[in-house]
Amino acid sequence: MSKSKAAVAAIPTVRVIDVGFGRVKLSRRAAGRAPGEVEFMHFPSMAIPSDPSAMRALGQSTRDTFDVPAAGAMYEVGMDIDLAQTGGDFGRDITDQFYLSPIYEALTKGALRYMDEETIDLLVLGLPVNQYLNSDRRDYLEKTYQGEIDIGGGKKVRINEVLVRPQPLGGYVELGNHVDDLNKAIASTSGALEPLSRDEDLAALTTLVVDPGEHTTDWLLIRRGQINTKASGAASDAGRHRVVRAVLEALQAKVGRPLGPATMPLINDALRLGKALKLSGTTYDLGEFEEVIKAAVDDPVSRLIEGVRGMHELIDIIVIVGGHPDRYRDALAKRFPAIPVFVMADSMLANARGFQIIGEAVMDAASEQPKAA
Known part of the structure; x- marks a missing residue:
């Protein structure tokens, strides 16, 4: 083996998954760049039970999602998951039990699908601070995502080591x-x-x-x-869910009728982009709810x-x-x-970028340790 090939083979595969309540952040191989270089991406933290019918394939283009197994069922996750959502589908778990839920499992496996690796030497996962301080939660994630993981689509990935760190x-x-x-x-x-x-x-x-x-x-x-x-x-x-929920409640009072959970991502996007919200052909300026937003923060x-x-x-x-x-x-x-x-x-993506630095430093330190005879 040439020296250059040996150097490439020696680069450990370090990957990051930071599953938040709103977005899943991850690192993956950077296309067209030097071996070992990574890029970062994110997708919505929504998992919808998979639609097995043939109707799903009738669109004009294939949506950017994956079907992954979680807790004995199949879930659809990915960039275009909003296309799988109906008015009654929330697709999220906004509770402190999130990290034990099928939705968290589905989102983590979706992130692994985007990585498209057969073997990961070190996977760094993030937890909110209160969750991280609970050793049972850390141990659960380390044990659950180490080893051979079925990520759907006939694919499996072997994860040799898992490291859990507090998100900030x-x-x-x-x-x-x-x-x-x-x-x-x-x-x-x-x-x-x-x-x-x-x-x-x-x-x-x-x-x-x-x-x-x-x-x-x-x-x-x-x-x-x-x-x-x-x-x-x-x-x-x-967090943000509290702000969006407060605006949703104020908007419901204004329009005089309940609004379904599928409205919440629309409110979130309108607030983030500073644009008006359109519902049922009517536009609403969310700026009028500024005091509601300030109170929620x-x-x-x-x-x-x-x-x-x-x-x-x-x-x-x-x-x-x-x-x-x-x-x-x-x-x-x-x-x-x-x-x-x-x-x-x-x-x-700041936490994910920092986790990548942490993971690579851990692997560098491990490589410098003398091997046992």
Whole structure:
């Protein structure tokens, strides 16, 4: 074997799956790039029972989804899953038992289908902070997704090792790649913190990483590179779903009739894009529900501050990751005007990018260990 081929063969396959309540984030081989390089993608955290009828194949194009087995049934998951949704299908599990559910299993297997690997040396999975602090949940994921996994379509993947980490930790690890942008946030704040000269300076700071997701708002308080577990945590029913549900309830009161669960993704998209919502041929400006939205965000922020347990006076910077940062940034900046509040670039994928760094570092360290005789 040539030296170049041996080098390619020696590169371990490290992959990441971060299953959130709103989106599934993952890493996979980057097409047309050097061996070992990855790209990141995401798809909706929705799993709909598979339609076995021939009608599904009658569309003008094939939808970008997979049928995967979970808990003895088949579920459809993937980029175009909204095409499988009907008015009564929610396709989500917005509860604290999500990580034990068939929907989580289906979404994880869908992510593995997108990776299209036969063997994964190390798979890094993310959990909300409160779930991660439960060792039974960590152990369950490590045992369930290690070994040979049936991912549907006649495909199986062998996963040699599983590593579970708290979701916001990925964002913290990735922060070192954004020092220039972070310094801009520091310079625009009236506080005493000076711009950083290098990424190593981050280790000396007290950093609050906030991850407002679909169902939970997670936070990690990290001092000198170490997680303060007593001042870290998560608030349930404190994420984007709460905002969308509050707008849905206000909109139902306005139109005078119930709106089905399939309306919620439409509201979410309209809020995210700043566009009007169209329902039954009528458009609605969701800007009129601004006070409803602020109230839905202010309560989780208050719960976060309470959960930091009086340590907020030690915070040097606040970093926001996750898919819905803007309103949380504004609320936190209002509460802490002298502390820089930095939103990570492409924040939805920040945790996944950091997990990839963690996984590759673990494999590099393992390769440097002397082998037993």
